[in-house]
């Protein structure tokens with residue numbers, strides 16, 4: 450076949466492999482996991498797709514075969530009295546039943562492995578690595594992230610620093626509306642709700658910087674509600690903690706209430722706090738439940754992003 454005979458559109462098919470090679474770069478986050486939860490989720494996604502292809506591919510091939518065999522002019526056998534075939538019955542009922550059973554078993558195992566309340570894949574890892582899990586409390590506001598490290602007595606806004614290969618256990622809550630804690634390359638999303646507590650755990654396996662955000666729309670500032678996830682060595686983590694401990698900003702309940710005021714994080718500003726109020730997390734949940742942590746969102750914050758008032762209230 451000469452080059453000219455290939456229709457224009459099909460020539461682009463040659464570029465298709467590039468799309469898959471792209472999976473090696475960081476642009477396709479879900480296909481490029483860097484933590485054991487995201488890796489497990491990708492594994493089960495591939496398994497599920499492969500299992501379902503066991504039905505889809507033969508069905509497509511069979512449809513094509515029927516179309517060719519029974520096309521006009523092929524003189525295929527005409528059987529007007531035909532009404533039953535045991536082989537066909539077994540095929541059309543048996544295969545789906547087997548596939549549903551296999552999918553069910555895989556889903557059962559998989560959901561327990563990545564279940565945010567007790568991911569068995571993380572507890573298995575903790576058993577072998579013997580690294581003490583790091584506890585982090587996540588508090589979302591409109592529209593910022595606060596990460597509290599109770600044992601280290603520090604907190605950081607819009608930046609999550611964790612050691613690699615060490616399990617991290619999160620407790621999460623929100624001050625005003627439902628958000629979503631999502632780091633595509635590390636861990637799947639989990640809801641963060643006001644007055645409630647959710648949990649999540651993760652292990653990052655590769656040193657690097659990742660992208661976290663809320664996957665739920667929560668008003669005008671959602672687009673900027675992002676945070677950087679920095680996975681570092683244990684030594685770098687300790688150095689970061691010491692640096693944060695030198696911050697002059699103390700996290701009392703009063704400073705927290707100021708922090709939690711509606712603020713759009715357009716500048717991605719990172720702030721460190723020390724002297725964190727013990728059980729700030731519990732305080733926040735209680736106050737939200739009692740209706741004592743209410744803020745009015747000023748209209749200008751969601752009206753005009755070019756106004757001076759907007760600039761004053763964004764960091």
Ligand SMILES: [Cu+2]
Nearest residue numbers: 629664665666
């Ligand atoms: Cu939704």
